[in-house]
Structure formats: structure tokens, C-alpha cells
Amino acid sequence: MSKINELSLEIIQKQEKIGELKEEKHSLSNLIDEYESFSNENKHLFNRLGERYIKSELFHSIEQSHNELNFHKRKVISSLQNQQDSLNKEIINIEQDIHNLEKQKSVEIKFEEESRKS
Numbered sequence: 652m653s654k655i656n657e658l659s660l661e662i663i664q665k666q667e668k669i670g671e672l673k674e675e676k677h678s679l680s681n682l683i684d685e686y687e688s689f690s691n692e693n694k695h696l697f698n699r700l701g702e703r704y705i706k707s708e709l710f711h712s713i714e715q716s717h718n719e720l721n722f723h724k725r726k727v728i729s730s731l732q733n734q735q736d737s738l739n740k741e742i743i744n745i746e747q748d749i750h751n752l753e754k755q756k757s758v759e760i761k762f763e764e765e766s767r768k769s
Contacts, residue, residue: 655763658756665749669742676738683731690724693717 697717704710 654759655756658752658759662749662752662756665745665752669745669749672738672742672745676735676742679731679735679738683728683735686724686727686731690720693720 694717697713697720700713701710701717704713
């Protein structure tokens with residue numbers, strides 16, 4: 652296989668990898684949206700429970716559970732966003748690799764054309 656073909660194949664493989672990473676990033680985005688929706692539903696539930704039991708001994712437990720849920724929500728969302736950031740960095744690195752491979756391929760094409768002329 653010629654050097655140009657090898658470079659072309661490597662570019663294609665890296666482009667496919669970028670596609671996979673973008674799909675994974677999209678899935679993470681959907682997870683974040685679903686989790687936010689779930690959290691909003693829980694917030695409404697806790698608000699209703701709080702209103703209903705405001706003068707009861709349960710109020711403190713409800714409030715504490717709500718605070719714990721919010722704490723864990725922030726941790727989960729932060730973790731998912733960190734994963735997205737990591738994917739973004741990986742995509743950028745692969746795009747840079749592709750750019751370098753395309754430059755190298757262009758040099759190889761020019762070299763091959765000059766070799767034929769000689």
C-alpha cells in the first residue's frame with residue numbers, strides 16, 4: 652500500500668472516531684437533559700411535600716432529603732459535563748491529527764508528482 656493510501660486510510664479512521672465521539676457526546680447531552688427533567692419533577696414533589704407538611708416533624712426530613720438530592724444532582728451533572736469536556740478535547744486532538752495527516756498527504760502527493768516528472 653502506498654504512503655498516500657495509508658494516510659488516506661488513517662484520515663478516514665480518525666474521521667470515523669470523531670463521529671463516534673460526537674455520538675457519545677450527544678448521548679451525554681441527552682442524559683443531562685433527562686436528569687435535569689427528572690430533578691425538576693423531584694423539586695416540584697419536594698415543594699408540594701414541604702407545603703403540605705410545613706408544620707409537621709416531617710418537614711425537616713423532607714428538607715434534608717431535598718438538599719441531599721440537590722447535592723448529588725450537582726455531582727452527577729458535573730461528572731457528565733466533565734465527560735463531555737473530555738470528549739471535546741479528544742475531538743479537537745483528533746481533528747488536529749487529521750489536519751497534520753492531510754498536510755503530510757499533500758506533501759507525499761507533490762513528492763510523487765515530482766518523481767514522475769523526473
